[in-house]
Amino acid sequence: MIKLHHIPFSRSFRILWLLEEMNLTAELRIYSITDGSLRKPEFKAISPFGRVPALEIDSITIHESGAIVEYLTETRPECGLGRLVGDPDRISYLEWLGFAETQASIIASLNMQHLFMGPETPASPAVLKLEAARLGATLKAMNSSLDGQDWLLPSGFSAADTMMGFNLFSASYFVHVDxxxxxxxxxxxxxxxPAYIRARALDGEQKFYNKNFYEALDV
Incomplete structure (x- = not known):
């Protein structure tokens, strides 16, 4: 039995999507970012930092999406979604996995300031504009890298796309991606x-965003 500890429309979607690409079925354990469930001792025993995703598979538990992606692709090379040692795209693959977290950290900062900071700690307009500009710069770099190819790697679709691709659906709330x-x-x-469509149907309703777009505040 595979178990994925998951919050809809969060980074754990990367793993839900990757599992679907690998034709692996997981039991979903759903949490909320606001109800305190991630801080409970029983969840901390699974994910010590109180974060999703956490994946129970092969009699072990792994947390952090990058680590889970590397484990899944390396233990199931027949799926062809990783780029193992010796592959010409190995370095680019690893770079995209790292860049996915760089980009996600900017999105997390924008999420925190737009969505989760209360009135007693108002977001800084200058920081919001700076972070939106930083996010736009990452999209500009992606746009250049995708020129003339369908996926992040010249050799085709990979787990790097499940890591990076997910970010774009949150990025569009803060930057005009068009x-x-x-x-x-x-x-x-x-x-x-098809695997993305299946994963999105399993994902559940996103409860983070209540506007279509979040403008940076005027300084």
Whole structure:
């Protein structure tokens, strides 16, 4: 039995999507970011930092999406979703896995300031503008990298796309993605993948965003 500890529309979607790409079925344990369930001792015993995703598989438990992606792709090379040692795309693959977390950390900062800081700790307009600009710079870099190819790696779809691709659905709440034509085409290719469609149906309703777009506040 595979168990995925999951919050809808969070980074754990990366793993839900990857499992679907690998035709692996997981039992979902659903949590909320606001109800305190991530701080309970029973969850901390599974994920010491109180974060999702956490994956129970092969009689072990792994947390942190990057580590889970590397474990799944290395233990199941027949799925062809990793790039193992000796593969010409190995370095680019690892770079995209790392860049996915760089980009996600900017999104997390914007999420925190727009969505989770209370009135007693108002968000800084200058920081919001800076973080939105930083996020836009990462999208510009992606747009350039996708010029002339369908996926992040020249050799085709990989787990790097499940790591990076998920970010784009949150990024669009803070940056006008439509000016990055290659990124828009990439998003459409992602949306057409059967495994992505299945994963989104399993994911559950997102409860983070209550607006279509969050403008940086005027300084």
């Amino acid at each position: 000016k990055f034509k290659n990124v828009i085409a990439y998003i459409e290719r992602i949306k057409s993948r």
